[in-house]
Amino acid sequence: MDKMMDNPWFLRIISLALAILLFVSVKSEIENNNMNTTGTSVDVLRDIPVEVYYDDENSVVTGVPKTVNVSIEGPSTIVQSAKVMKDFKVFVDLREVTFGEHKVAISTENFSNKLKVRVDPVYVDVVIEELVSQEFDVDLDMNESLLADNYVVKSYDVEPKKVIITGAKSIINSIGYVKATIERNQGINKSFEQEASVRVLDSDLNKLDVVVEPKAVQVKVKVEEYSKEVPVALVQKGTPKEGVTINKLSTDVEKIKLYGPRTVLEKIDQFQVDVDVNKIEVPGNFDLKLVAPEGVSRLSLEKIKITADVTPATPPDTKEEEDTASTVTEEKSFEQVAIAVRGLPEQLSSNFETPAEGVVSVVAKGSPEDLENVQLNTVSVYVDAQNAEIGEATLPIRIEGPSNIEWRTSESEAKLTIKEA
Numbered sequence: 001m002d003k004m005m006d007n008p009w010f011l012r013i014i015s016l017a018l019a020i021l022l023f024v025s026v027k028s029e030i031e032n033n034n035m036n037t038t039g040t041s042v043d044v045l046r047d048i049p050v051e052v053y054y055d056d057e058n059s060v061v062t063g064v065p066k067t068v069n070v071s072i073e074g075p076s077t078i079v080q081s082a083k084v085m086k087d088f089k090v091f092v093d094l095r096e097v098t099f100g101e102h103k104v105a106i107s108t109e110n111f112s113n114k115l116k117v118r119v120d121p122v123y124v125d126v127v128i129e130e131l132v133s134q135e136f137d138v139d140l141d142m143n144e145s146l147l148a149d150n151y152v153v154k155s156y157d158v159e160p161k162k163v164i165i166t167g168a169k170s171i172i173n174s175i176g177y178v179k180a181t182i183e184r185n186q187g188i189n190k191s192f193e194q195e196a197s198v199r200v201l202d203s204d205l206n207k208l209d210v211v212v213e214p215k216a217v218q219v220k221v222k223v224e225e226y227s228k229e230v231p232v233a234l235v236q237k238g239t240p241k242e243g244v245t246i247n248k249l250s251t252d253v254e255k256i257k258l259y260g261p262r263t264v265l266e267k268i269d270q271f272q273v274d275v276d277v278n279k280i281e282v283p284g285n286f287d288l289k290l291v292a293p294e295g296v297s298r299l300s301l302e303k304i305k306i307t308a309d310v311t312p313a314t315p316p317d318t319k320e321e322e323d324t325a326s327t328v329t330e331e332k333s334f335e336q337v338a339i340a341v342r343g344l345p346e347q348l349s350s351n352f353e354t355p356a357e358g359v360v361s362v363v364a365k366g367s368p369e370d371l372e373n374v375q376l377n378t379v380s381v382y383v384d385a386q387n388a389e390i391g392e393a394t395l396p397i398r399i400e401g402p403s404n405i406e407w408r409t410s411e412s413e414a415k416l417t418i419k420e421a
Contacts, residue, residue: 243313343386
């Protein structure tokens with residue numbers, strides 16, 4: 001072995017073998033690196049945005065997906081560069097396409113020509129429609145569950161009352177509702193004002209993709225306790241004093257409004273007013289304070305005027321004289337008496353529709369002695385507008401004057417138009 005190691009040819013052969021082995025190893029490594037650099041690679045670019053080119057001033061496009069997947073195949077370095085740089089475009093060009101339904105290809109731009117590019121999907125079905133604008137009324141959209149128990153929405157006002165909606169012609173034609181949506185905490189028990197967003201829905205309550213101008217409106221909502229209007233019924237209670245005859249009791253208030261829980265008010269068909277006839281001795285008018293029935297929180301009126309047609313008692317020795325005297329009556333007239341409007345809130349104003357200019361004739365009937373002291377300044381003619389609402393209101397005409405005089409007016413009712421001041 002030592003002799004072989006000392007032989008120069010043996011060392012030369014060993015050196016040559018090592019050199020050949022090293023050369024083959026390095027060459028294999030280089031070839032592997034070159035293969036990795038220049039080999040083919042496939043990748044999928046996901047959720048790539050799709051641009052749409054069209055006449056956005058006069059048309060609207062539907063059917064184009066917001067994103068697509070793009071498959072690319074080619075040299076690994078170029079595939080990797082495209083994936084990192086993302087300097088390409090995926091688009092649909094509809095600028096020369098007419099209105100209607102079309103099948104169009106999704107195009108790409110700025111990809112290397114060394115790449116094979118495929119978009120998924122390749123084609124899409126699009127609809128190009130005329131872009132139109134139309135004016136619509138806005139209605140209130142408020143969930144009644146937001147109201148406190150026994151409260152209801154009495155009225156509401158939306159400002160502006162109309163909005164301009166812009167969208168595809170077919171979508172505009174499918175609009176079923178334009179609602180100002182109230183968002184508020186539960187337990188509403190008083191009127192309020194707030195800004196409300198506008199929602200546009202079809203007849204199946206699906207939200208539509210349109211542009212609304214303005215997007216929000218100002219809403220005023222009048223909230224009241226639940227109420228019910230019922231007729232007034234006078235009921236005589238007690239026994240008239242000896243010799244007194246109650247011929248008739250009447251009132252100019254035909255109906256009254258009751259407030260309270262719905263379950264209570266639904267059981268009330270009329271409002272009974274008990275009149276104690278034991279306290280009535282002579283004919284005339286008097287005010288009677290009203291008492292709310294059990295369960296009713298309040299009434300629209302605190303009192304009403306009762307007119308009593310009474311035959312009073314007379315002593316036996318003077319009965320004939322008084323009967324004779326009582327038959328002597330006269331009338332006194334007052335023309336162009338203005339009707340006053342009482343109880344109208346400061347924020348409201350009123351105009352008389354009838355009688356014209358809000359004036360009536362007043363006739364006083366009584367004995368000559370009583371009529372002698374009656375002057376126009378002792379008489380008040382008025383309507384009670386405390387519970388009147390915006391719009392037209394028909395109210396009974398009332399008279400305040402000496403109780404020993406029988407009063408009547410040329411008109412029994414007045415019609416007013418009530419509006420914001």
